[in-house]
């Protein structure tokens with residue numbers, strides 16, 4: 312598995328159509344052949360040929376192709392029985408992903424917090440929620456798809472822009488670019504190097520990028536929406552999720568606590584410093600530069616969003632874990648995520664997934 316990760320890094324760092332990338336694909340085809348993943352082996356042979364495959368590899372690839380063609384795959388990547396979670400109690404009338412026994416309360420001691428109006432047992436399932444935004448940790452970027460979070464290090468293809476993002480398919484690559492990655496691609500590698508808080512900072516940036524995509528990439532519409540939003544009326548626990556739009560869901564993330572007033576001056580100064588750099592990089596390197604060039608207000612809202620979602624991620628981000636296989640008990644932390652509802656629990660998310 313380690314060799315695959317290194318080959319994937321080579322693929323992500325090599326230039327499109329280069330001999331180096333063809334060699335990495337060819338090497339990955341060999342790993343797949345050894346693991347009897349013949350379908351994946353053939354995919355890598357095709358990818359190597361489509362890159363600038365050196366003459367000396369042509370015969371090897373032909374031989375590998377003959378060995379892999381029409382062979383049944385090993386069971387390594389067979390779909391495993393999914394763990395189907397089900398709520399342990401009747402769901403909330405407006406929030407189908409949450410048990411009706413949960414309520415959001417507010418008081419001076421705890422601020423906003425969740426209570427249950429019935430006794431719960433260990434192991435009860437009271438919430439099944441998809442994150443609004445999720446960001447792979449650096450170590451997992453070369454073995455998981457950054458869009459659908461599928462674990463498949465055998466056929467990942469790279470984003471051509473940032474060298475640190477890979478996808479399981481052209482479809483995921485194209486959806487990610489269209490929906491959000493176009494705003495983070497040119498910045499994401501620098502973000503992961505500029506701060507010890509890179510998970511939170513990266514999730515904040517990712518949330519901003521996703522939010523802009525939700526407004527059809529129209530910062531003016533986003534600005535008007537946020538300026539007109541009555542934050543006191545946004546409540547994820549009473550909102551009707553059955554009819555909620557993606558923007559309604561974003562509202563519930565936007566109003567999460569930033570703890571701005573409670574932050575130490577040094578902490579706040581560092582965040583403003585790094586947010587200023589990220590803002591500048593986004594203006595210089597993405598299409599947001601020309602969009603904000605003619606409007607100081609749009610420029611300001613972009614900066615405010617970067618800082619706000621960084622702070623929200625710091626307070627409300629949830630670590631996501633997975634299981635390596637069905638016999639493992641050690642949870643592996645692979646992603647950092649932003650939820651609307653689960654953020655009110657003091658917990659970590661568990662993405663139950665068997666990888667190998």
Ligand SMILES: [Zn+2]
Nearest residue numbers: 456459479483
């Ligand atoms: Zn995918």
Ligand SMILES: [Zn+2]
Nearest residue numbers: 470472473496
């Ligand atoms: Zn990229």
